Amino acid sequence: MKTLKTILCVFVIALFLSSCTTTKNQETVPVDSYDTQQNSTDNEHDSTGQNNLQSKNETSNVNKKKEKNAFEKFFTFGNKDDFVYGDEFSVFTPGSLGGLKQKKADFMIAPEKQTAGFGSSYMAAYYIVQMNENARTELTNAVNQYFSDFENKKLERKGRNTFKKYGNINVHLDWGTISSSTPNNADGKAMIGYEFINNSPYFSINMYPMHNNHWDVVGDATSIESMSLKYYFTKAQALQFINYLEEDNITKLLYGYSSDEYYIPQENDEY
Numbered sequence: 001m002k003t004l005k006t007i008l009c010v011f012v013i014a015l016f017l018s019s020c021t022t023t024k025n026q027e028t029v030p031v032d033s034y035d036t037q038q039n040s041t042d043n044e045h046d047s048t049g050q051n052n053l054q055s056k057n058e059t060s061n062v063n064k065k066k067e068k069n070a071f072e073k074f075f076t077f078g079n080k081d082d083f084v085y086g087d088e089f090s091v092f093t094p095g096s097l098g099g100l101k102q103k104k105a106d107f108m109i110a111p112e113k114q115t116a117g118f119g120s121s122y123m124a125a126y127y128i129v130q131m132n133e134n135a136r137t138e139l140t141n142a143v144n145q146y147f148s149d150f151e152n153k154k155l156e157r158k159g160r161n162t163f164k165k166y167g168n169i170n171v172h173l174d175w176g177t178i179s180s181s182t183p184n185n186a187d188g189k190a191m192i193g194y195e196f197i198n199n200s201p202y203f204s205i206n207m208y209p210m211h212n213n214h215w216d217v218v219g220d221a222t223s224i225e226s227m228s229l230k231y232y233f234t235k236a237q238a239l240q241f242i243n244y245l246e247e248d249n250i251t252k253l254l255y256g257y258s259s260d261e262y263y264i265p266q267e268n269d270e271y
Contacts, residue, residue, distance in 0.1 A: 031200040032234050084109045086253050089240050092232040107244045128174040135169040140242045142166035142192045146203050157196050163206050165193035186210035186226050202232035
């Protein structure tokens with residue numbers, strides 16, 4: 001019996017470690033410099049500039065659904081079938097010791113809900129942020145306005161409410177201890193703006209704690225609300241993200257995907 005318990009514990013730990021998202025194999029994203037007096041040419045802080053921002057990436061993982069292994073199926077609720085996965089990118093989140101920490105993020109679409117967004121580890125949990133079509137459009141407009149304000153030197157270094165400069169959007173959250181099991185969920189608002197951190201500007205998405213709908217079902221077996229979430233993007237990261245959010249890209253990812261509730265209508269053959 002002890003041997004069986006030991007084996008199960010090893011499997012659980014291995015599963016948890018495999019689900020953690022890190023940036024070990026990712027390139028470090030350079031911060032954006034913001035000099036209101038002159039255009040900076042300092043390579044150490046060069047964010048590649050508007051003209052050199054990353055061009056739209058072609059989606060390489062069309063209709064990619066992450067399959068659960070046997071241990072995931074046994075130990076988790078198994079929500080990976082709910083999402084179609086696109087390419088990976090990166091975001092910044094607050095570090096445990098201050099500053100920012102670069103994290104791997106997965107571009108994700110929930111076909112049945114017709115939402116899209118990203119999932120990434122946050123502290124000791126994994127959060128998935130999803131947006132409907134209207135919210136995606138509003139976010140894209142906000143990013144473009146941020147680019148304009150950045151280039152025209154309109155950003156406020158010491159502004160108190162810049163984190164909600166561009167308004168707010170509706171978001172849906174799913175979260176759990178690992179990426180393949182996120183039974184907790186909430187709906188609420190995300191504030192869109194920017195913040196200066198260590199003298200560098202970042203486009204930001206901030207969310208106050210939201211009521212956990214899953215708590216209404218299971219009670220104190222889970223948390224009553226989500227964490228306060230803060231995500232930060234350099235210009236290059238923000239551009240990459242909104243490119244993924246374009247409807248053409250989402251259509252590519254969903255092509256061929258079908259379920260009982262959501263499918264791409266096909267025309268009848270004429271003969």
